[in-house]
Structures are given as structure tokens and as C-alpha cells.
Amino acid sequence: GESVGLHLPTLSVQEGDNSIINCAYSNSASDYFIWYKQESGKGPQFIIDIRSNMDKRQGQRVTVLLNKTVKHLSLQIAATQPGDSAVYFCAERSPGEKLTFGTGTRLTIIP
Amino acid sequence: DTGVSQDPRHKITKRGQNVTFRCDPISEHNRLYWYRQTLGQGPEFLTYFQNEAQLEKSRLLSDRFSAERPKGSFSTLEIQRTEQGDSAMYLCASSLDGTAYEKLFFGSGTQLSVL
Numbered sequence A: 001g002e003s004v005g006l007h008l009p010t011l012s013v014q015e016g017d018n019s020i021i022n023c024a025y026s027n028s029a030s031d032y033f034i035w036y037k038q039e040s041g042k043g044p045q046f047i048i049d050i051r052s053n054m055d056k057r058q059g060q061r062v063t064v065l066l067n068k069t070v071k072h073l074s075l076q077i078a079a080t081q082p083g084d085s086a087v088y089f090c091a092e093r094s095p096g097e098k099l100t101f102g103t104g105t106r107l108t109i110i111p
Numbered sequence B: 001d002t003g004v005s006q007d008p009r010h011k012i013t014k015r016g017q018n019v020t021f022r023c024d025p026i027s028e029h030n031r032l033y034w035y036r037q038t039l040g041q042g043p044e045f046l047t048y049f050q051n052e053a054q055l056e057k058s059r060l061l062s063d064r065f066s067a068e069r070p071k072g073s074f075s076t077l078e079i080q081r082t083e084q085g086d087s088a089m090y091l092c093a094s095s096l097d098g099t100a101y102e103k104l105f106f107g108s109g110t111q112l113s114v115l
Helices: none
Strands: A010-014 A019-024 A032-038 A045-051 A056-058 A062-067 A072-077 A086-093 A105-110 B005-007 B010-013 B019-024 B031-037 B044-050 B053-057 B065-068 B075-079 B088-095 B110-114
Touching (some): A032 A072, A045 A072, B019 B088, B019 B110, B075 B088
Antiparallel strands (some): A019 A072, A056 A062, A062 A072, B031 B088
């Protein structure tokens, strides 16, 4: 869904399950993408990044997929833990421009 | 702690007062950014410095806002004659320039409430 004001898209996942958070970006010239995690009262925390010449990148329990054809980015979190509960933002940057953040998704891990 | 540090964490002020926030970036980082975030939204770019030079300011940054980075290390963001619409989280981020794919590392922010 689309976020308007306080109405962030939300995703609830059972602890131990995998989660997928999606992000659509608008600028076809964007060549660099970052996923950030933001916990309540804290600043965004870098999770993983991907360049436009890649379509997949893996980190520890996280995988980012990039589909440039449809301008779509996803973050997969494996074996979710309570500490994964947060708001997740994708951010994009095109050459010479500043990092622009998308609408966040609130992930809630159900114990 | 070697991350980005911001002070204060919270600030409550009355409309019309001036406020100043401080940011200490990661020590070897030469770029410093200020972003603003309102509830339920992603951070929005305000301005950035490369060393002590302020290279870009967003249209969001009205003339009541001023930022400095006098010695290319810490930075201050001042808001004069605060308005209720200035209530937001003010985030500072730093990065190491020199790469086409610079990663921004954020501080915990200063939450401003204008009454």
C-alpha cells in the first residue's frame, strides 16, 4: 500500500519466518540503493546496499534484490527475530544527486 | 562510541525562540549532511558540507535556518524564530567522500517540539 502521513505500510511476521519488504522507486537514473532500518527514537541504521549493475546482494540474514526493469527493490530478512521489528526505508541516489528516501514499511515480529 | 553523535536528543521550545543543534560526525568523514524527518515519513535532505564548505541547500531550508561547519569537523544547525511546523526529528549523517557509492551513517537525531 501507499503511505500517507502516519499510515505506513505494515507487515507482521511470525518470529523465525522470513520477511520480504518491497520498495518501488521512481527515478530510472538511480544507480545506487540502500536499505535502512529505523527503530523508535533512533536514526536510520545502514543495513545493506546495492549498485545498479547488480541484481542481488546478500548480507548476514538479509538479501536485497533489484529489478531495474520495473524499478523495484526488495529486502528479504531470513529467520526474523524480535529485534528486527522496526521501520525499514529504501533510499535511492542518482548520479550527482542526494540520497532520497522512500516511504517506510513498519515490520512487526510476532513472538 | 565512534558513530555520529547528536546533541541534544530532545528539545522542547516555545514558538519564536531560537534553537541550535550540534552534530559530531564520524571522525574521518569529510561529508556531513542534515536531514529532517516528520512522523511517518522518510528523511528529507536539508543541506550538506564537504569539509567546511556548505555545498548545497534544499529549498526546504528557509532563511530562518542556518548551518555551519567551521573547522570541517562538528556542525551546528540553528533555527531562528521557531514555528510549530518546524517540529520534527533533525538527523545528521556523515560519509567518506571519494566514492561514487557513498554510504551515509546517521546519528540518533534531535527531536524538536515547538509549542
